[in-house]
Amino acid sequence: MVPDQPDTKELDRMFCFCQQYTHIFIYGCEEKQRMLWKYLEITGIRIAGYVISQRIHREMVREGIPIYLPEELESHGFSKDETAFLLALPGAYYNDVLCTLQRLDYEHFFYMSEHNKNTIAYKMRPRIREQFWLEVNIADHCNLNCQMCDHYSQLADVHFLDFDEYCRDIERLSYLMDQTMGIMKLQGGEPLLNRQLGKFIEVTRKFFPHTRIFLFTNGLLLLQSEKWEEGNLWECLYENNVEVELTMYPISLDYEKIQEKAAQYQVKLSMFKEIADDQNTGILKKTSVKHPHDLKGEQDMHSFISCYQFNESITLRHGKIYTCPMIPYSEYLEKAFSVSFERCKDDGIDIYEAKSYEEIAEFVTHRVPFCRYCNVRNRQFAVEWKQSDRTLSEYV
Numbered sequence: 001m002v003p004d005q006p007d008t009k010e011l012d013r014m015f016c017f018c019q020q021y022t023h024i025f026i027y028g029c030e031e032k033q034r035m036l037w038k039y040l041e042i043t044g045i046r047i048a049g050y051v052i053s054q055r056i057h058r059e060m061v062r063e064g065i066p067i068y069l070p071e072e073l074e075s076h077g078f079s080k081d082e083t084a085f086l087l088a089l090p091g092a093y094y095n096d097v098l099c100t101l102q103r104l105d106y107e108h109f110f111y112m113s114e115h116n117k118n119t120i121a122y123k124m125r126p127r128i129r130e131q132f133w134l135e136v137n138i139a140d141h142c143n144l145n146c147q148m149c150d151h152y153s154q155l156a157d158v159h160f161l162d163f164d165e166y167c168r169d170i171e172r173l174s175y176l177m178d179q180t181m182g183i184m185k186l187q188g189g190e191p192l193l194n195r196q197l198g199k200f201i202e203v204t205r206k207f208f209p210h211t212r213i214f215l216f217t218n219g220l221l222l223l224q225s226e227k228w229e230e231g232n233l234w235e236c237l238y239e240n241n242v243e244v245e246l247t248m249y250p251i252s253l254d255y256e257k258i259q260e261k262a263a264q265y266q267v268k269l270s271m272f273k274e275i276a277d278d279q280n281t282g283i284l285k286k287t288s289v290k291h292p293h294d295l296k297g298e299q300d301m302h303s304f305i306s307c308y309q310f311n312e313s314i315t316l317r318h319g320k321i322y323t324c325p326m327i328p329y330s331e332y333l334e335k336a337f338s339v340s341f342e343r344c345k346d347d348g349i350d351i352y353e354a355k356s357y358e359e360i361a362e363f364v365t366h367r368v369p370f371c372r373y374c375n376v377r378n379r380q381f382a383v384e385w386k387q388s389d390r391t392l393s394e395y396v
């Protein structure tokens with residue numbers, strides 16, 4: 001697991017570097033270099049080919065990209081002045097590679113940090129089924145009204161996921177994924193506002209018998225849910241082996257009692273809060289993340305890869321899968337403030353048109369047109385939590 005995202009400032013420098021030369025080569029053609037090529041291709045930077053030190057496999061082309069030895073470049077018409085190299089190799093090879101290139105009078109190199117080499121590859125790599133995490137809103141609205149919610153739940157209409165629609169979608173995914181998925185997250189909004197939650201849990205378990213199922217909740221309704229007319233939710237959680245992920249807030253809620261209840265029903269419960277040190281007092285405070293939107297949609301082509309939601313918070317909504325929740329749920333932002341985002345078919349992938357799981361996993365590793373509305377580089381990660389005053393300033 002890579003804990004961090006690619007460093008945007010280094011990416012800016014790399015893009016500046018690439019724009020100065022006509023022929024850009026990536027040194028090496030193993031997995032990390034191929035993921036770098038894929039990323040650059042998505043951003044519109046054209047790579048002339050890979051360069052390798054020796055033709056061990058006598059391979060001339062990999063996935064349509066030509067492979068050269070350094071001494072072959074000039075004879076293929078790549079002039080030395082106009083040729084530059086991106087070095088994204090393991091550090092131990094740098095000296096040898098540099099000696100070779102400098103001996104041939106090449107002068108233009110960009111050294112990629114270990115951090116960006118690893119994180120770019122991680123973000124660009126399609127997930128295997130066992131590492132695929134999917135989230136779905138069981139209810140779009142919430143009972144807590146947090147500021148800056150990235151599902152826009154404090155702005156959402158009362159909206160419950162349609163059970164029949166979910167049954168169709170989860171069955172289709174189960175077919176495409178051969179019943180294998182790493183994690184399924186049932187969330188919201190606040191999922192416990194949907195009193196059919198038990199049915200959603202049961203059908204998820206039916207179609208994904210071995211998947212880890214998480215229920216994300218603010219916990220406000222957990223204690224009452226023992227006595228629901230629709231059935232005791234705690235028993236349902238236990239019987240379907242669902243783990244509860246409870247986000248803690250600075251509100252009055254009997255967290256100890258919830259822990260006792262979880263122990264009584266043998267339900268696995270994790271309680272967490274996003275916290276940060278207050279700079280002045282040193283006291284730990286619950287925080288929110290501010291995700292500023294660019295309402296004009298003029299963000300660059302390359303910073304999307306530094307978005308922590310990209311290829312991470314993969315979202316199912318009305319038969320389509322999106323690389324993040326902002327794309328489908330931002331309709332609530334539009335409605336609340338009369339702003340408008342242009343969406344298109346290519347912002348998500350239809351699970352009924354996708355021919356295979358692999359097509360979906362590949363799709364969510366690509367920048368989508370909607371990314372132009374996200375000002376990723378100006379996100380703020382430690383804004384002190386408070387309730388929302390429902391103004392557009394929480395999102396711009």
Ligand code: SF4
Nearest residue numbers: 307310324326371374
């Ligand atoms: S639209 Fe793109 S940049 Fe914005 S949150 Fe989603 S993945 Fe990230």
